[in-house]
Amino acid sequence: MTDNALQQTAVKQPVVWCIGGIDSSGGAGITRDAITLADLKVHACVITTQATVQSNTVMLSKESMTASALNQQWQVLSESTQASAIKIGAIANDEQALLLCARIQSLAMPRPFVVWDPVLRTSSGGKLSELSEPVVEALLNTVDLVTPNTQELSWLTNMPVKTDDSLRAAAYQLIENGAHAVYIKGGHASWQTQACDTFVSPTQTIQFTQPRKDTGKLRGTGCMLASAIAAFVVHDYCIEDALTLANAYVSQVRSDSCSSSAHTPAFGRCVGFPRNPASFPLVKFSPREPLATQTFSLDAEKAPLPQSNTVISPFKTLTQTHLGLYPVVDSVEWIERLLPTGTNIIQFRVKQGTQEDIRQQIKEAIALTKHTHCQLFINDYWELAVELGAFGVHLGQEDIDTADLHAIRKAGTRLGISTHGFAEIQRVRQLKPSYIALGHIFPTNTKEMPSKPQGIERLSKYVELCEGIPTVAIGGINLARIADVAKTGVNGIAVVSAITQVDDPLHAFYALSKEAGFA
Ligand SMILES: Cc1ncc(COP(=O)(O)OP(=O)(O)O)c(N)n1
Numbered sequence: 001m002t003d004n005a006l007q008q009t010a011v012k013q014p015v016v017w018c019i020g021g022i023d024s025s026g027g028a029g030i031t032r033d034a035i036t037l038a039d040l041k042v043h044a045c046v047i048t049t050q051a052t053v054q055s056n057t058v059m060l061s062k063e064s065m066t067a068s069a070l071n072q073q074w075q076v077l078s079e080s081t082q083a084s085a086i087k088i089g090a091i092a093n094d095e096q097a098l099l100l101c102a103r104i105q106s107l108a109m110p111r112p113f114v115v116w117d118p119v120l121r122t123s124s125g126g127k128l129s130e131l132s133e134p135v136v137e138a139l140l141n142t143v144d145l146v147t148p149n150t151q152e153l154s155w156l157t158n159m160p161v162k163t164d165d166s167l168r169a170a171a172y173q174l175i176e177n178g179a180h181a182v183y184i185k186g187g188h189a190s191w192q193t194q195a196c197d198t199f200v201s202p203t204q205t206i207q208f209t210q211p212r213k214d215t216g217k218l219r220g221t222g223c224m225l226a227s228a229i230a231a232f233v234v235h236d237y238c239i240e241d242a243l244t245l246a247n248a249y250v251s252q253v254r255s256d257s258c259s260s261s262a263h264t265p266a267f268g269r270c271v272g273f274p275r276n277p278a279s280f281p282l283v284k285f286s287p288r289e290p291l292a293t294q295t296f297s298l299d300a301e302k303a304p305l306p307q308s309n310t311v312i313s314p315f316k317t318l319t320q321t322h323l324g325l326y327p328v329v330d331s332v333e334w335i336e337r338l339l340p341t342g343t344n345i346i347q348f349r350v351k352q353g354t355q356e357d358i359r360q361q362i363k364e365a366i367a368l369t370k371h372t373h374c375q376l377f378i379n380d381y382w383e384l385a386v387e388l389g390a391f392g393v394h395l396g397q398e399d400i401d402t403a404d405l406h407a408i409r410k411a412g413t414r415l416g417i418s419t420h421g422f423a424e425i426q427r428v429r430q431l432k433p434s435y436i437a438l439g440h441i442f443p444t445n446t447k448e449m450p451s452k453p454q455g456i457e458r459l460s461k462y463v464e465l466c467e468g469i470p471t472v473a474i475g476g477i478n479l480a481r482i483a484d485v486a487k488t489g490v491n492g493i494a495v496v497s498a499i500t501q502v503d504d505p506l507h508a509f510y511a512l513s514k515e516a517g518f519a
Pocket residue numbers: 328347349379380394395396397399417418437438439447472474494
């Protein structure tokens with residue numbers, strides 16, 4: 001590659017500024033950050049806080065930058081590049097920290113996302129940071145996310161972190177102290193049987209669980225994680241997905257480094273975008289509870305705890321997994337009208353009406369489809385669907401917090417669940433539903449969506465991740481877009497307006513099916 005071509009590649013990629021120490025052994029610090037970012041198609045610019053002399057087992061010495069040298073590096077960078085995100089690692093002292101706080105606060109709004117990995121010690125045993133309490137607080141108030149391990153969490157809060165309860169209390173304390181969000185790495189939490197990372201923000205708690213893996217000699221996994229989070233944020237993933245992907249990325253590098261001897265173990269290798277479903281964590285969402293009322297003992301069936309070794313029996317499978325076009329309609333008349341197309345699946349999605357009226361309509365819909373091969377899913381009304389013996393029920397993310405999933409499974413009612421990204425997929429994969437819906441792929445006028453449209457590239461990755469569970473794409477799919485959607489390998493394509501808002505719905509059904517290659 002010519003210098004010119006190299007420069008062009010770099011310019012096209014988003015830029016993350018990495019601020020931290022140099023590890024002369026090459027396993028951690030800003031070297032690790034730059035390698036991770038390059039692996040995830042992000043260009044790293046670096047600002048050095050200190051130069052450390054260390055091997056893989058021991059730290060010999062360190063030399064900190066003066067605040068003025070740090071300032072000069074910042075100045076030079078800000079004149080030549082714009083940071084899409086900033087990743088901070090080891091900060092040597094209060095002077096450096098206060099300078100960084102001031103510089104970050106002076107950035108124009110909207111500021112880039114800032115993640116601080118508060119490295120206290122190196123894995124080779126050396127102390128890297130001497131920060132006073134008020135300065136730690138100033139940093140916590142400035143950055144968007146802080147990613148301590150349990151020892152660093154204890155240092156940041158001055159609280160013991162030795163159990164799940166004390167970990168949660170310390171995380172909540174950090175939020176009370178002004179941190180915007182915290183992601184605690186569970187690798188050092190020796191009391192846990194699984195490796196459970198915990199994200200806490202003022203509004204929610206998310207747990208990411210993996211089986212514990214022998215880390216081998218791999219170093220710099222904390223730097224890797226925080227850099228990967230920054231990379232996925234600048235690639236425009238929502239924070240929940242960026243955390244899920246970063247967790248999966250580190251797990252994939254770990255597995256690779258344990259299974260292969262063709263490289264230096266402390267370095268690991270580049271593995272690229274995480275694609276192996278086995279590397280993804282189980283994800284559990286819960287609202288953040290007030291400190292005083294924490295219980296954490298949620299009903300295991302309503303909100304299953306992420307235990308990667310728990311055996312959950314699957315929901316009843318579909319009778320045909322080749323779903324084809326999946327009309328989503330709001331009346332019995334629509335079902336009657338579309339049944340002659342021979343559709344394999346249809347959804348009754350009604351948002352208005354009294355309970356009695358809806359019960360009557362569901363009864364009629366079931367009667368209409370009973371002796372056909374059409375698989376009828378009832379949206380939202382899971383109790384009526386179970387009671388009246390519908391083929392299946394379709395539920396959204398909020399619904400599965402409250403629905404009695406055990407009752408649905410016991411009744412043999414199939415279950416389809418909506419998802420909108422990697423974190424939600426990892427939340428529901430463990431429930432083993434009859435299908436997973438992936439939305440919304442394109443902008444839609446049918447429903448107000450809080451999430452962004454996913455696009456075809458992400459859809460392909462979601463389909464891969466759902467391995468073994470049938471998938472359905474939904475959202476803004478029409479005749480012009482359906483062929484690209486079908487190429488991703490989804491089992492079904494759900495449409496509302498492309499059938500119900502056109503002059504000739506039957507013709508639209510056949511045309512869409514043909515274009516998708518279903519007919
Ligand atoms: C196939 C399919 N996918 C997604 C949805 C959306 O379901 P939900 O999140 O429950 O939202 P509402 O449809 O209830 O507004 C769906 N219905 N079908």
